[in-house]
Amino acid sequence: MKRIDNEEGSTDRDKEMGFVITEKETTSYFGQSILPEKLEEIYGDVTDELIEENEIDGIVDYFFCKNCESRLANLESEYSKIFQKKITDEENYTSFSDGFIAFVFWSSVIWRLSLQPESDFKLKPKEENRLQRILSKYLKDKIGDIKPDNNDSDLKNIGYKLLRAANYSIENYTFLHSIPFYRTPYSILIDELILFFYFKESHLKGMIQDFYGSEKLKSKAIFNKPFDEEKTLKISDQDLKDVIDRMILKGAEVRYEYLNSLLDQLHQKLGGKGQSMYPRLKQMVIKNLLENDEKLGKRDTIPNQIEIITNTIMDYHTKANKDG
Structure with missing residues (x-):
């Protein structure tokens, strides 16, 4: 694991910096010896809450x-x-x-x-x-x-x-x-x-x-x-890169399928018509999720997803009411 998630050139304990990618979100973790400058690059403001919630499952x-x-x-x-x-x-x-x-x-x-x-x-x-x-x-x-x-x-x-x-x-x-x-x-x-x-x-x-x-x-x-x-x-390096690229593509497909289903369920709970979220609204939500400029360590976490989805839906309906 140290060859995967340790800082470049380091094999020391507490020098870990990595990401956990699941169907629903991408979270991250870091060792206690990671420099503050690196944490700010990945997370922005380094708060007490960030430090307290940090956990490395593999160690x-x-x-x-x-x-x-x-x-x-x-x-x-x-x-x-x-x-x-x-x-x-x-x-x-x-x-x-x-x-x-x-x-x-x-x-x-x-x-x-x-x-x-x-x-x-x-x-x-x-x-x-x-x-x-x-x-x-x-x-x-x-x-x-x-x-x-x-x-x-x-x-x-x-x-x-x-x-x-x-x-x-x-x-x-x-x-x-x-x-x-x-x-x-x-x-x-x-x-x-x-x-x-x-x-x-x-x-x-x-x-x-x-x-x-x-x-x-x-x-x-x-x-x-x-x-x-x-x-x-x-x-060869290219052989391994091809395997990794296919893995990443599959991961993107799984994440998209999850978000697509999640948005349809949310649409139904909010009392929308039909089984699926309105295509234009869904496209806007997914576009905003993909293009959000939050720091890498927070970009694809569930809290950030919730904020983006909520703001996009509110903006959509506010504009629709004005146009109506």
Whole structure:
């Protein structure tokens, strides 16, 4: 997460600055060490209320036991070495020589994502339990002690594919995003990586779930099993940008559908004729929502939406009464 939402060049705690985009609104969060000048750029006036209401859902101190947190931190530190490693010319290159450590790392990532209360990413209970068993058995204080049991049934019929546009995040914004109902495989965009995690090898040949047009890329990637060295498919910056652009376009469509439905419901509650808001008024509302000049940190929040919708409707009816 620090590669996604930390200030450029920083990996320190409390240097986070990010946005959470949902169907209804776009909210934001920031670490305690973000400079006031940056906060003013994003939010305008920095009030006590803004500081008090700020909350980072992805960061919780001791969500797990202190010992577990320490082990997870060690695992993350070990795996993060891939970002300093020189990439070879192979299409599927060796990204981590100890494939079991890599497998345990990615198992911990999706397990923790599933457990977070605010996360839309949810594993099935039996899959969540399976990963919990794996982590309970293999997560150790010392990285060198993380060794697989070749006879462990939990390590059979499971694995993942990994795609990476190396260094894309140096000059581009990146995301943490998944599609909740994509489970065969679970598909997650994380920074400059795309992870496809399988709980059954049969899903490799199952129904295609095309994660924002990445299916052809996924088909070229090697399936990583717990006992093999980790292989990652090298993709271009443009490949990843295309995936992200499709994701953003889909997000815009979902937001528009939500606003369209919301305005129709509001129209009905206000006693308007018919089931839909008057087309001209709806167009005005959506135009004002899109073109409002509020600061980025407040622009697409529900309070700002309410203010814009209310003012637009009042102005519309005031003008209509004058013209009438």
